[in-house]
Amino acid sequence: MALDKDQFIEDLKGASITDLNDLVKAIEDEFGVSAAAPVAAAGAAGDAAAAKTTFTVELTEAGSAKVKAIKAVREITGLGLKDAKDLVDKAPSAIKEDVSEDEANDVKAKLEAAGATVTLK
Numbered sequence: 001m002a003l004d005k006d007q008f009i010e011d012l013k014g015a016s017i018t019d020l021n022d023l024v025k026a027i028e029d030e031f032g033v034s035a036a037a038p039v040a041a042a043g044a045a046g047d048a049a050a051a052k053t054t055f056t057v058e059l060t061e062a063g064s065a066k067v068k069a070i071k072a073v074r075e076i077t078g079l080g081l082k083d084a085k086d087l088v089d090k091a092p093s094a095i096k097e098d099v100s101e102d103e104a105n106d107v108k109a110k111l112e113a114a115g116a117t118v119t120l121k
Contacts, residue, residue, distance in 0.1 A: 063115035
């Protein structure tokens with residue numbers, strides 16, 4: 001059977017919304033497909049990627065200049081000397097949690113300038 005595409009399109013143009021809805025359902029049933037599935041899957045993937053809005057800055061390693069790393073942690077967090085030293089000694093440890101991407105990148109830059117290794121999560 002040869003399908004006349006132009007005639008098929010003309011028939012669709014003249015069909016009512018109810019007829020078109022019935023046609024879509026019949027095609028889905030006949031071929032085991034869903035017209036909505038690809039759109040829903042693409043939307044879910046986009047939402048997951050866009051969901052990451054806050055970051056945790058983790059000090060992975062203090063590096064060779066541990067004193068500079070402690071000073072940087074004190075400056076960033078406002079902690080006292082002992083608390084900042086404990087954070088650096090316990091690396092890997094979270095320095096800042098639930099911060100914006102810009103703030104996370106600023107903190108990372110300060111720590112890396114002090115010789116530390118940093119990971120954003």
